[in-house]
Amino acid sequence: MSTVAFITGGNRGIGLETARQLGKEGVIPVIGSRDAEAGRQAVAELQAEGIPADFIVFEASSTADRDAAYAYFSDKYGRLDVLVNNAGLGLEGQPAESIGRADATSGVSEETLRQTFEANFFGVVLLTQKLLPLLKKSQAGRIVNVSSVLGSLTLHSDPEASIYPIKMFAYDTSKTALNAFTVHLAHELKDTTIKVNSAHPGWVQTRLGGSVAPLTEADGAKTSVQLATVGADGPTGQLHHLGQVLPW
Numbered sequence: 001m002s003t004v005a006f007i008t009g010g011n012r013g014i015g016l017e018t019a020r021q022l023g024k025e026g027v028i029p030v031i032g033s034r035d036a037e038a039g040r041q042a043v044a045e046l047q048a049e050g051i052p053a054d055f056i057v058f059e060a061s062s063t064a065d066r067d068a069a070y071a072y073f074s075d076k077y078g079r080l081d082v083l084v085n086n087a088g089l090g091l092e093g094q095p096a097e098s099i100g101r102a103d104a105t106s107g108v109s110e111e112t113l114r115q116t117f118e119a120n121f122f123g124v125v126l127l128t129q130k131l132l133p134l135l136k137k138s139q140a141g142r143i144v145n146v147s148s149v150l151g152s153l154t155l156h157s158d159p160e161a162s163i164y165p166i167k168m169f170a171y172d173t174s175k176t177a178l179n180a181f182t183v184h185l186a187h188e189l190k191d192t193t194i195k196v197n198s199a200h201p202g203w204v205q206t207r208l209g210g211s212v213a214p215l216t217e218a219d220g221a222k223t224s225v226q227l228a229t230v231g232a233d234g235p236t237g238q239l240h241h242l243g244q245v246l247p248w
């Protein structure tokens, strides 16, 4: 019985690469794409590499899309083994642009805050709540919340940390909230076989990460894949980057 994974925001970037790497490990990757044509193209790309991928239309803020995702996995597999909450956005530009911005926090608009939290936090929480009954039917459910080191309050408040000058208030706090979800859900599920972790992909060359980022998409997907495939003795309730535990 093959492992079935749902990767949101899987039509491009780190999400598509996560689907590819999971597919190469024998997992059936189902990608969420808010644009049907982009989803179709991504699936065609994966299928051409021999990966039995599929896609469903998924917009994080859509209740109907969350219901449809539940129906898809329930009807087709009766369970879900892996949920990679990868879809996310940043509306405050590149990290370097925030350095020294006088109103980086006080000047963030309500619209930017709400849109960012809608995709990066509320969408993740509500989708996970919806799909949890199906993850509980898996023998070893894995939930990966694709977060960021920029969600770390410990590092944001440490003047010696490399991220200290980078302050993108809406993005950073949406990932901090996401990390809190990881900790709380992992606690709720600690006596089950389900593991819940946050992944920091690294700074990756994608539309979000920009072209000057040091990591390729292939490297950026590695942490999500590691956490999606950890064994029974693996971590839960932690923030990881390439096998290292990062501080909250």
Ligand SMILES: NC(=O)c1ccc[n+]([C@@H]2O[C@H](COP(=O)([O-])OP(=O)(O)OC[C@H]3O[C@@H](n4cnc5c(N)ncnc54)[C@H](OP(=O)(O)O)[C@@H]3O)[C@@H](O)[C@H]2O)c1
Pocket: 008, 009, 010, 011, 012, 013, 014, 015, 033, 034, 035, 038, 058, 059, 060, 061, 085, 086, 087, 088, 089, 119, 146, 147, 148, 149, 200, 201, 202, 203, 204, 205, 206, 207, 208, 209, 210, 213
């Ligand atoms: N790149 C980095 O350096 C970096 C660093 C740390 C964390 N991350 C995190 O890694 C994840 C993937 O980012 P990426 O770099 O691969 O970015 P990306 O190339 O911009 O891809 C983002 C993906 O999320 C989808 N998406 C955005 N908003 C959505 C919404 N409201 N509903 C559903 N899907 C939505 C996009 O769909 P469309 O194609 O339709 O826009 C796209 O598939 C994000 O959670 C990001 O915060 C990235």
